Amino acid sequence: MTIVITCGDPSGIGPEIVQKAWICLKKNPLNEFFWIGDPLHLPDSNIPWQQIEHPDQASKVFGDALPILIHKFAHPIKVGQHQPENAADVIKVIKRAVSLVKTNEAKALCTCPINKNVLMSGANFPYKGHTEFLANLDAIDNPVMMLACSKLKVVPLTTHIPLKDVPNRISKKLLTETIKITNAAMKEKFGISEPILAISGLNPHAGENGQLGDEEEKIIIPVIRDLEGKINIIGPLSADTMFHPDARAKYDVAITMYHDQALVPLKTIGFDEGVNITLGLSFIRTSPDHGTAFDLAGQNAANETSTVNAIKMAASLTRK
Secondary structure, X not given: OOEEEEOOOOOOOHHHHHHHHHHHHOOOHHHOEEEEXXXXXXXXXXXXXXXXXXXXXXXXXXXXXXXXXXXXXXXXXXXXXXXXXXXXXXXXXXXXXXXXXXXXXXXXXXXXXOOXXXXXXHHOOOOOOHHHHHHHHXXXXXXXXXXXXXXEEEEXXXXXXXXXHHHHXXXXXXXXXXXXXXXXXXXXXXXXXXXXXXXXXXXXXXXXXXXXXOHHHXXXXXXXXXXXXXXXXXXXXXXXXXXXXXXXOOOOEEEEOOHHHHHHHHHHHHOOOOEEEEEOOOOOEEEEOOOOOOXXXXXXXXXXXXXXXXXXXXXXXXXX
């Protein structure tokens, strides 16, 4: 079995980074993949591709050509532009890929970036993002988003919501479930028998004993105390001091309270190499840690490093 990669929004850089990723990985059979998409969207006509009828055929051609399970789009693409008319086909490709991994016809899923506004305006897409849509397709209530690079793994407790809404979304139940899912994934997916989880505070200086906010005292500290002895946890830590090299050496993964607490250090430390991993699903899913980049589409300027790392990560997690 090989890894299935979705096309994402084909008006963005998805087709380009898939072609570049194939060039990087074509000589490595451990990282074989096939792409679901429309060959008309591929920007470089000099890169060979081969139609396959079934995922099993991908291994036979991967070393010589990019294997493609063809999905024809109803409307021609306009590179670099929002195209709501193609939203339905983008969604169909994702559903098809999920079906393949859930029926063990592909061993893992790697997704190219989508644009939520395009999907919302073109197909009434009701989800906050890719992660939530995949969780719905897998009947999972609490998916956990992990971002990883070579020097850091981070999990934001809350993801794509306004900053003003974060305090009301944080709860003992959500934090407890996220810690447990993350701990299990570190053991099962990353092979760390006794992972150490670092938990950030919400407020500056982790609340400074309640003087700068009470979420630490009311929610975060009680959860940590309840799980001590069952899971290796440190915290709550001040988010402004937990990501320098000496601090990172003391834990295996950091759980933060909101999006930017996690993404700012991750993208500062490893901007081009970051990988998005969804924990809690019944299958392995990774993706590059960037968006559709409509402004770069069609210029041969997209960096494929994150996509290559996402494919390698998916392959590595399946082996573990």
